[in-house]
Amino acid sequence: MEALLEPVFVFKLNPSFTSKNPYTVHFPNLPKIPSKPLVVATCCAGTPSPSPLLPQDSDQNPLQLSPDRTRDRRKVVRIAWEKLVRWSRSWRSKAKTDVLERTKKVVVLGGGSFGTAMAAHVANRKAQMEVSMLVRDPAVCRKYFPEHKLPENVTATSDAKTALLGADYCLHAVPVQFSTSFLEGIAEHVDPGLPFISLSKGLELNTLRMMSQIIPQALKNPRQPFIALSGPSFALELMNKLPTAMVVASKDKKLAHAVQQLLSCSHLRISTSRDVTGVEIAGALKNVLAIAAGIVEGMNLGNNSMAALVAQGCSEIRWLATKMGGKPATITGLSGTGDIMLTCFVNLSRNKRVGVRLGSGEKLEDILSSMNQVAEGVSTAGAVIALAQKYNVKMPVLTAVARIMDSELTPKKAVLELMSLPQVEEV
Numbered sequence: 001m002e003a004l005l006e007p008v009f010v011f012k013l014n015p016s017f018t019s020k021n022p023y024t025v026h027f028p029n030l031p032k033i034p035s036k037p038l039v040v041a042t043c044c045a046g047t048p049s050p051s052p053l054l055p056q057d058s059d060q061n062p063l064q065l066s067p068d069r070t071r072d073r074r075k076v077v078r079i080a081w082e083k084l085v086r087w088s089r090s091w092r093s094k095a096k097t098d099v100l101e102r103t104k105k106v107v108v109l110g111g112g113s114f115g116t117a118m119a120a121h122v123a124n125r126k127a128q129m130e131v132s133m134l135v136r137d138p139a140v141c142r143k144y145f146p147e148h149k150l151p152e153n154v155t156a157t158s159d160a161k162t163a164l165l166g167a168d169y170c171l172h173a174v175p176v177q178f179s180t181s182f183l184e185g186i187a188e189h190v191d192p193g194l195p196f197i198s199l200s201k202g203l204e205l206n207t208l209r210m211m212s213q214i215i216p217q218a219l220k221n222p223r224q225p226f227i228a229l230s231g232p233s234f235a236l237e238l239m240n241k242l243p244t245a246m247v248v249a250s251k252d253k254k255l256a257h258a259v260q261q262l263l264s265c266s267h268l269r270i271s272t273s274r275d276v277t278g279v280e281i282a283g284a285l286k287n288v289l290a291i292a293a294g295i296v297e298g299m300n301l302g303n304n305s306m307a308a309l310v311a312q313g314c315s316e317i318r319w320l321a322t323k324m325g326g327k328p329a330t331i332t333g334l335s336g337t338g339d340i341m342l343t344c345f346v347n348l349s350r351n352k353r354v355g356v357r358l359g360s361g362e363k364l365e366d367i368l369s370s371m372n373q374v375a376e377g378v379s380t381a382g383a384v385i386a387l388a389q390k391y392n393v394k395m396p397v398l399t400a401v402a403r404i405m406d407s408e409l410t411p412k413k414a415v416l417e418l419m420s421l422p423q424v425e426e427v
C-alpha cells in the first residue's frame with residue numbers, strides 16, 4: 001500500500017537551470033515554471049530508482065524524505081485506510097440476509113460453461129437451496145469443468161416443468177441467438193412473477209433486440225421481472241472462486257438489491273445499477289470489440305495498435321449506448337471498460353480467440369466449426385451495425401468487424417481502411 005504512494009518520476013523544475021546543466025528539462029509550452037517539485041506520476045511498486053533528471057545529491061532529492069515527513073505521510077495513509085475500514089464495517093453490519101434465507105430454489109436455464117459456473121456459485125451460497133439446471137442433456141453440464149465437483153444441491157434435468165416448479169429466481173444462460181425459441185418452448189411453465197436474471201451477452205441478429213426485450217416478448221409477459229448480470233467474469237475463474245466483481249442492472253431497485261444479496265459473497269462483489277440499456281449494450285458490444293482485438297493480436301500489429309483500437313472501440317460503444325439512453329458512467333464501469341479489458345486483453349475469451357485465428361489467416365467457417373462453445377460477438381457484429389444506423393452513430397471498428405464476419409473484407413484491408421479514416425477531434 002505504501003509503495004503505491006511513493007513518487008516515482010519527480011521532475012524538479014528550477015528557474016536557475018541552464019542548458020549547460022545536465023539535468024535541465026526544457027518545456028517550451030509550460031506557461032510558468034513552478035518553484036516547487038512537480039510530481040507527475042505516483043504509481044509504482046518497490047523502491048523508486050533515482051531519476052536521471054535530478055541532481056544525485058540527497059539534499060536535493062525530494063524522494064528521500066526526512067524521518068518526520070515519512071512518519072507524517074504514513075500517518076495520513078493509515079488514517080485514510082482506517083476510515084475506509086470503518087465505513088466498510090458499518091456498511092456490512094447493516095447488510096441484510098433475508099433474501100438468501102427466503103430463497104429455496106433457483107432454476108438455471110442453459111448448461112454451458114457460464115450456466116454451470118453460476119449454478120455452482122449460487123448453490124454454494126446455501127446448502128439447503130435447490131439449484132435446478134434445465135438442460136437439453138443432463139450429462140453435458142458436467143463436461144465443462146471436469147476437474148470440479150459440482151455442489152450436491154445442483155441437479156440437472158431436461159424437464160422444464162420440474163426445473164421451473166417453485167423457483168424463486170431464474171438464471172438465464174442460453175446463448176442469445178437461441179433464447180427466443182428456447183423460451184417460447186418453456187413459457188407455459190414460467191411463473192409470471194419469476195425474476196429472470198440474464199447472464200447472456202449479445203443482440204439478436206435479425207431483430208436487434210437485447211435480452212431485456214427478448215425475455216418478456218418470448219414469454220408473452222411484458223411485466224416479467226428482469227435483471228441483467230454483467231461485468232468481467234470468466235466462468236472458469238468464478239468456478240475457482242477467484243475475486244470477481246460484477247453489476248446487476250434492473251429498473252426495479254429493490255429487485256437489483258435482492259439479487260445482489262443472493263449472489264454476492266466474499267469472492268464476488270455485486271454492484272447495482274438502474275441502467276439496463278447501458279449494461280446490456282456494453283456487455284453485447286464488448287464481444288465484437290474482443291474479436292477486433294484478437295485480429296490485431298493475430299496480425300502481430302503490436303501494442304500501440306491494440307491500445308488505439310480498444311480506446312476507439314470504447315468510444316464507439318459509448319456513442320451508441322448513450323444515444324440509446326445508457327449512461328456514460330456505465331460504459332466506464334464494470335460492464336463496459338471492465339469487461340472490455342478482460343475480453344480484449346486475455347486469451348481465455350472465446351471472442352478474442354476467434355479474432356486471433358482470423359488475424360492469423362484462418363477462415364471464419366473453419367474457426368466456428370472447430371469450436372464447441374459460443375462466441376456471441378460473431379452474430380452480434382451484424383446486429384450492432386444495423387442498430388448504429390438506426391441511431392445514426394459512426395462505428396468504424398465495429399463495422400469493420402461486421403464486414404470481416406460477412407467475408408466482405410480481409411483483416412489486412414480493414415486495417416488499411418481504418419488507418420486512412422479522417423483524423424478528427426476526439427469526442
Ligand SMILES: NC(=O)c1ccc[n+]([C@@H]2O[C@H](COP(=O)([O-])OP(=O)(O)OC[C@H]3O[C@@H](n4cnc5c(N)ncnc54)[C@H](O)[C@@H]3O)[C@@H](O)[C@H]2O)c1
Nearest residue numbers: 111112113114115173178182199200201233234235373374
Ligand atoms: N463463459 C463465460 O465465461 C461467460 C461469462 C459471462 C457471460 N457469458 C454469457 O453466457 C451465455 C452462455 O455462454 P456459455 O459460456 O455458457 O456458453 P457455452 O458455449 O459454454 O454453452 C452454451 C450452452 O447453450 C446451450 N445451447 C445451445 N443451443 C441451444 C438451444 N438451441 N437451446 C437451448 N440451449 C442451447 C448449449 O447446449 C450449451 O449448454 C453467453 O451469452 C455468454 O456471452 C459467458
Ligand SMILES: O=P(O)(O)OC[C@H](O)CO
Nearest residue numbers: 231232233234349350351
Ligand atoms: O469468452 P467470452 O469472450 O465469451 O467472454 C466471456 C465473458 O463475457 C467475460 O466477461
